[in-house]
Amino acid sequence: MILVCGLVADAMVELMCARLNDLGYDYMLFDQLHYPGQYNLSWELGENGLHGYLSSPERKVDIASLTGVYARYVNYRGGPVRTGFSDLEQQMIDAEYQLALMQLLDLLPCTVVNRVKASTSNDSKIYQAFLAESVGLRTPRTLATTDPDEVKAFYELCGQQVIYKSLSSIRSIVARLSYADLGERLERVRNCPTQFQEYVDGEDIRVHIVHDRVFATEIVSDASDYRYAARDGGSLSMQAIDIPDHVAEACVRMAQSLGLALSGVDLRRTPDGEYYCFEVNPSPGFIFYERMTGQPISEAVARLLHG
Amino acid sequence: MAEHMGVILIVGRIEDPCCRLVHEQLTQAGRDVCVLPEDRLLPGLSFGWQPSRDTQPGNIKYHGREIDFTDISGILCRAWGVPVSPQDFETADGRYICAEWNALLMAWLHRMPCIVINRIKPELWYKAQLNVPDLAALVPDLGFRRPRSIVTTSSDDANEFCRSVRGPLRYSPLTRSSGYRIETEADREKLAALNGALPLYLTERVEGRALDVFVVGSEVVLVDNSGRLDGEDSSAVTKDCLEVSRALGLTFCRLSLVATPHGDWYCLGLDRTPQIYQCTPDAQRRIAQALVRALSPDTEPL
Numbered sequence: 001m002i003l004v005c006g007l008v009a010d011a012m013v014e015l016m017c018a019r020l021n022d023l024g025y026d027y028m029l030f031d032q033l034h035y036p037g038q039y040n041l042s043w044e045l046g047e048n049g050l051h052g053y054l055s056s057p058e059r060k061v062d063i064a065s066l067t068g069v070y071a072r073y074v075n076y077r078g079g080p081v082r083t084g085f086s087d088l089e090q091q092m093i094d095a096e097y098q099l100a101l102m103q104l105l106d107l108l109p110c111t112v113v114n115r116v117k118a119s120t121s122n123d124s125k126i127y128q129a130f131l132a133e134s135v136g137l138r139t140p141r142t143l144a145t146t147d148p149d150e151v152k153a154f155y156e157l158c159g160q161q162v163i164y165k166s167l168s169s170i171r172s173i174v175a176r177l178s179y180a181d182l183g184e185r186l187e188r189v190r191n192c193p194t195q196f197q198e199y200v201d202g203e204d205i206r207v208h209i210v211h212d213r214v215f216a217t218e219i220v221s222d223a224s225d226y227r228y229a230a231r232d233g234g235s236l237s238m239q240a241i242d243i244p245d246h247v248a249e250a251c252v253r254m255a256q257s258l259g260l261a262l263s264g265v266d267l268r269r270t271p272d273g274e275y276y277c278f279e280v281n282p283s284p285g286f287i288f289y290e291r292m293t294g295q296p297i298s299e300a301v302a303r304l305l306h307g
Numbered sequence: 308m309a310e311h312m313g314v315i316l317i318v319g320r321i322e323d324p325c326c327r328l329v330h331e332q333l334t335q336a337g338r339d340v341c342v343l344p345e346d347r348l349l350p351g352l353s354f355g356w357q358p359s360r361d362t363q364p365g366n367i368k369y370h371g372r373e374i375d376f377t378d379i380s381g382i383l384c385r386a387w388g389v390p391v392s393p394q395d396f397e398t399a400d401g402r403y404i405c406a407e408w409n410a411l412l413m414a415w416l417h418r419m420p421c422i423v424i425n426r427i428k429p430e431l432w433y434k435a436q437l438n439v440p441d442l443a444a445l446v447p448d449l450g451f452r453r454p455r456s457i458v459t460t461s462s463d464d465a466n467e468f469c470r471s472v473r474g475p476l477r478y479s480p481l482t483r484s485s486g487y488r489i490e491t492e493a494d495r496e497k498l499a500a501l502n503g504a505l506p507l508y509l510t511e512r513v514e515g516r517a518l519d520v521f522v523v524g525s526e527v528v529l530v531d532n533s534g535r536l537d538g539e540d541s542s543a544v545t546k547d548c549l550e551v552s553r554a555l556g557l558t559f560c561r562l563s564l565v566a567t568p569h570g571d572w573y574c575l576g577l578d579r580t581p582q583i584y585q586c587t588p589d590a591q592r593r594i595a596q597a598l599v600r601a602l603s604p605d606t607e608p609l
Contacts (some may be wrong), residue, residue, distance in 0.1 A: 036460040041458075041459070044456040045457075046453075050443075096506055099458075099482055100480040100481060103440045106440075117429075117445065122427075123413075126411065141359075144354070144355075144415075145353075145355040145356065145359050146350075166406075167410035168407050170407075170408040190350045192404045192407050192408075193411045243503065246346045
């Protein structure tokens with residue numbers, strides 16, 4: 001039995017349910033929009049280990065029967081509205097219910113794509129860069145600072161080829177730093193530490209790792225951040241490619257070191273054939289890549305969950 | 308000699324007795340200490356770091372003082388991830404600044420080659436207090452017994468759990484470290500009122516001698532439930548406490564233990580940034596002395 005946790009409106013959840021149907025695998029969708037209420041859980045931890053169940057309007061599933069879980073930690077907005085509570089109380093209630101589910105997923109002995117405890121490193125890009133370096137992947141020269149003068153010096157050090165982006169996973173949009181940015185606007189970094197990186201020229205490659213299977217996709221775009229190419233009026237195309245074995249193996253080692261059964265690693269290949277790593281996404285929206293290339297990523301995930 | 312031993316950095320809150328006592332002990336021993344009060348860092352703190360695989364060049368400038376990272380010999384970090392004022396924290400930008408500060412701080416502590424208390428692993432970034440299920444997930448080979456516990460959205464299951472335990476229980480929110488004893492009919496009525504509004508996290512209440520065990524490096528300090536130093540021999544729990552802290556990568560933590568009359572030891576939770584205000588002055592001093600030894604092995608605490 002496979003469990004899919006998320007919201008029906010999420011395209012990734014829809015894709016995974018469709019793939020599980022295609023393959024004839026039995027699954028239960030735990031629709032968090034109706035949790036608690038139509039969907040419920042109960043689990044107990046004792047001397048004899050973990051036992052309990054999850055239920056939907058149609059069925060009740062013993063957690064011991066689970067071979068795999070696919071979970072999307074999507075924003076909880078749109079969940080059940082409870083009257084008589086302030087916004088803060090509502091947030092706390094939502095957090096309590098989310099944690100009741102997340103703790104269960106962290107405890108389950110089966111494959112979980114992905115456990116929360118494996119996913120948090122994504123909230124520090126610099127921390128992830130160290131992991132990338134530790135498995136042999138290159139990372140761009142980086143500055144994290146609140147000092148405008150350091151930014152100016154770094155800009156010159158990098159031949160005026162610098163991007164900036166968030167250190168955390170919030171507002172994570174990449175932008176080029178221009179000479180015009182070095183004036184009054186740069187003073188804002190005094191309020192908030194910011195990450196600056198030497199611009200690395202080359203082709204973007206997204207590598208999806210499903211356990212030890214590697215799906216590499218080359219993205220060709222003229223936008224600074226290809227994810228926003230359409231919004232910014234840029235071009236975008238994708239194709240499945242092979243990457244060198246040592247790069248693929250490094251990506252697998254990094255995902256495994258984090259305990260991620262599924263991950264999306266962002267690489268860039270320079271004109272010299274060097275591969276730079278930017279981050280590891282623990283909840284990749286691979287539907288975008290699968291649809292454009294036909295790579296069987298969702299099938300690989302489904303088979304992993306089936307065991 | 309002190310000027311050659313490097314700077315000890317304390318990142319925390321001035322009102323935190325742990326920060327204050329460690330600061331006092333270190334300065335009285337002649338160590339150079341710099342305190343970064345986390346709640347009033349931004350704007351104002353100048354922080355520059357060019358992380359790389361082998362070296363971590365960078366510096367901190369705060370209130371006229373400049374410290375090169377290579378001059379830092381130890382860091383005591385008791386940060387809560389809020390480097391802005393409470394008013395700023397109420398804004399979306401304020402919360403964004405907090406997320407960025409945390410992302411920087413966690414990575415920086417991880418990479419600094421000096422002694423760091425605590426260098427927190429990603430799985431603990433958002434968990435300051437670990438409850439029984441957290442410990443089961445993160446330390447599956449825990450050397451202590453765990454009380455039976457249930458997490459449920461079903462009042463029927465909660466009632467069945469209450470019946471099967473046949474004794475007092477404890478209700479706790481999952482997101483908070485507080486707890487409420489469930490023993491009388493009135494307690495159960497209050498609990499029933501939560502049904503449908505919150506998931507119920509119930510734990511069998513273990514009767515016995517409650518102890519807080521502070522692990523600091525290779526030392527353990529036992530404190531009883533009135534905050535006094537516990538005079539009992541700690542050898543029965545020392546090894547298992549040290550193993551838990553090692554498994555979680557923590558130099559400083561507090562375990563909540565209960566010793567039953569039958570000689571069993573139960574672990575009810577762990578705090579990775581323990582407070583010591585509830586301890587007596589003697590106990591506070593012992594913990595601070597252990598922290599000084601862990602931060603600066605060459606310094607003899609007073």
